[in-house]
Amino acid sequence: MVIGGGVAGLATALRLAPLPVTLLAKADLGLEAATAWAQGGIAAAIGEDDRPELHAVDTLKAGAGLCDAAVAHRVTAAAPAAIDWLAGLDAPFDHDTEGRIALGLEAAHSRRRIVHANGDSTGRAVLETLARAVRACPSIHLMEGVRATALLRDAHGTVTGIAGVSASGPAILPARAVVLATGGLGGLYASTTNPLGAVGSGLALAARAGAVLRDMEFVQFHPTAIAAGADPMPLATEALRGEGAILLNDRGERFMADVPARELAPRDIVARAIFAEIAAGRSVVLDARLEHLEHRFPGVVALCRANGIDPVRQPIPVRPAAHYHMGGIAVDDAGRSSLEGLWACGEVASTGLHGANRLASNSLLEALAYAEWIAADIAGCEAVARDGTTHALPRPSASRAEIRSLMDRSVGVVRDAAGLDAAVRRLDAMASSGADDMALVALMVASEALKREESRGGHFRSDFPLVANTVEHSRTTLDETLAFAESLREAPIVRRVA
Numbered sequence: 001m002v003i004g005g006g007v008a009g010l011a012t013a014l015r016l017a018p019l020p021v022t023l024l025a026k027a028d029l030g031l032e033a034a035t036a037w038a039q040g041g042i043a044a045a046i047g048e049d050d051r052p053e054l055h056a057v058d059t060l061k062a063g064a065g066l067c068d069a070a071v072a073h074r075v076t077a078a079a080p081a082a083i084d085w086l087a088g089l090d091a092p093f094d095h096d097t098e099g100r101i102a103l104g105l106e107a108a109h110s111r112r113r114i115v116h117a118n119g120d121s122t123g124r125a126v127l128e129t130l131a132r133a134v135r136a137c138p139s140i141h142l143m144e145g146v147r148a149t150a151l152l153r154d155a156h157g158t159v160t161g162i163a164g165v166s167a168s169g170p171a172i173l174p175a176r177a178v179v180l181a182t183g184g185l186g187g188l189y190a191s192t193t194n195p196l197g198a199v200g201s202g203l204a205l206a207a208r209a210g211a212v213l214r215d216m217e218f219v220q221f222h223p224t225a226i227a228a229g230a231d232p233m234p235l236a237t238e239a240l241r242g243e244g245a246i247l248l249n250d251r252g253e254r255f256m257a258d259v260p261a262r263e264l265a266p267r268d269i270v271a272r273a274i275f276a277e278i279a280a281g282r283s284v285v286l287d288a289r290l291e292h293l294e295h296r297f298p299g300v301v302a303l304c305r306a307n308g309i310d311p312v313r314q315p316i317p318v319r320p321a322a323h324y325h326m327g328g329i330a331v332d333d334a335g336r337s338s339l340e341g342l343w344a345c346g347e348v349a350s351t352g353l354h355g356a357n358r359l360a361s362n363s364l365l366e367a368l369a370y371a372e373w374i375a376a377d378i379a380g381c382e383a384v385a386r387d388g389t390t391h392a393l394p395r396p397s398a399s400r401a402e403i404r405s406l407m408d409r410s411v412g413v414v415r416d417a418a419g420l421d422a423a424v425r426r427l428d429a430m431a432s433s434g435a436d437d438m439a440l441v442a443l444m445v446a447s448e449a450l451k452r453e454e455s456r457g458g459h460f461r462s463d464f465p466l467v468a469n470t471v472e473h474s475r476t477t478l479d480e481t482l483a484f485a486e487s488l489r490e491a492p493i494v495r496r497v498a
């Protein structure tokens with residue numbers, strides 16, 4: 001059973017063929033999947049001047065010491081074949097005048113290696129390609145409109161299926177192997193580029209079943225979400241900066257001018273620079289009045305115009321927004337979690353590829369690479385379905401707006417002990433009703449962020465601005481997080497020193 005209708009879920013289901021697969025998605029395929037919104041593309045070292053090792057080096061550099069080097073090498077080496085696989089499914093990749101796949105440049109990539117389909121609509125094109133193949137695949141039983149609400153486990157703790165709910169009511173669905181491909185958690189933040197349904201529901205399912213989660217505190221904030229009042233915030237893709245767009249504050253100053261790599265510095269550096277301008281009361285725009293903008297970036301132009309901005313004539317107002325979760329369910333090289341019978345693929349997983357900061361366009365790639373490895377592992381397994389016990393049905397969060405603004409304020413681009421301490425206490429109170437998934441996942445992110453007393457990649461602590469000498473992954477389970485939050489209840493409240 002595969003849960004999730006984005007690139008990770010669809011690719012895993014297809015790679016599992018001809019093994020019979022039930023593919024669940026809580027919405028119709030193509031809706032509510034971050035995949036459909038990916039603008040930049042898929043990173044793959046297929047250019048003449050490029051090699052997977054160079055791609056791996058860039059990935060490790062962005063990850064700020066926390067990547068697993070072997071994983072980075074393995075995934076980047078798998079990229080050219082992943083592109084071939086998609087091309088074999090008729091993905092409409094963009095080609096140059098000589099008929100080769102055209103390659104774009106993005107921040108922190110040392111070579112042109114971003115593969116696009118339909119310009120800046122790569123995610124949608126990939127999703128449509130995969131969805132078409134899924135619908136035509138006789139071994140895949142597609143169930144749209146079903147939300148997984150709990151993992152079933154037997155007396156040994158092995159995952160044996162899921163409990164779900166659809167318009168026709170609750171259902172118990174046994175499975176010999178379960179793959180979570182439920183996406184990220186950006187929707188926990190008030191400022192986000194993610195679908196609002198991306199609130200880490202797979203993380204909650206896995207945590208409630210006892211799985212180990214890793215590096216939960218590492219959230220990537222995209223520097224240039226379009227600040228025009230829409231929720232979620234549309235994205236002004238990094239590729240615009242790759243092609244020459246520049247950042248200016250409202251005094252007309254190019255504030256990235258003296259930073260190494262300027263507008264193409266790693267995302268966390270650009271996001272903090274913009275955040276600092278905004279915190280100082282200045283607004284920030286991206287001047288993307290590039291040649292042939294409408295032709296090269298039709299998606300961005302349309303998004304801007306839908307929000308009352310004409311990027312051909314005027315700069316785009318931007319601010320950072322929660323964009324990608326580097327942490328997730330800890331998995332091994334075959335995508336296996338710490339629970340027997342449970343695998344995880346895509347943004348919900350923590351494979352070790354992204355470390356503390358994801359290199360742009362590596363996430364679609366990661367999902368495509370692990371889909372194949374997970375399928376091979378499951379094909380080689382002899383899991384036996386057993387009768388399952390289930391956990392309490394989670395309720396949708398009653399405090400959605402409060403959680404989102406709390407996450408923005410206290411667990412966002414710039415964090416400190418006082419804000420995180422307050423966030424943990426509040427989220428603990430909300431989560432201790434036992435059934436609020438959003439509060440629970442937010443609590444895990446805030447607790448791990450409070451424990452990590454250093455700044456690294458996407459995690460920046462104004463009270464610990466330096467990178468620690470020792471590099472350690474954080475690991476937690478639901479029980480450990482709840483025990484940590486409980487220990488704070490007795491501790492004095494941390495106050496910000498004026």
Ligand SMILES: Cc1cc2nc3c(=O)[nH]c(=O)nc-3n(C[C@H](O)[C@H](O)[C@H](O)COP(=O)(O)OP(=O)(O)OC[C@H]3O[C@@H](n4cnc5c(N)ncnc54)[C@H](O)[C@@H]3O)c2cc1C
Pocket residue numbers: 003004005006007008009024025026027031032033034035036037038039040041042043123146147148149181182183184193194195197198201202235323324345346347348360361362363364365367
């Ligand atoms: C605006 C934007 C631009 C991006 N641009 C790029 C880019 O250019 N390149 C790149 O590599 N990455 C990009 N990313 C990141 C990338 O899109 C995502 O990391 C990736 O698509 C995640 O794929 P996924 O399959 O893991 O999750 P998703 O595509 O989010 O799919 C998750 C699926 O799970 C379903 N689901 C969730 N919970 C449940 C449940 N409980 N029961 C049943 N179904 C459930 C959802 O409905 C959805 O179908 C971008 C992200 C955003 C938001």
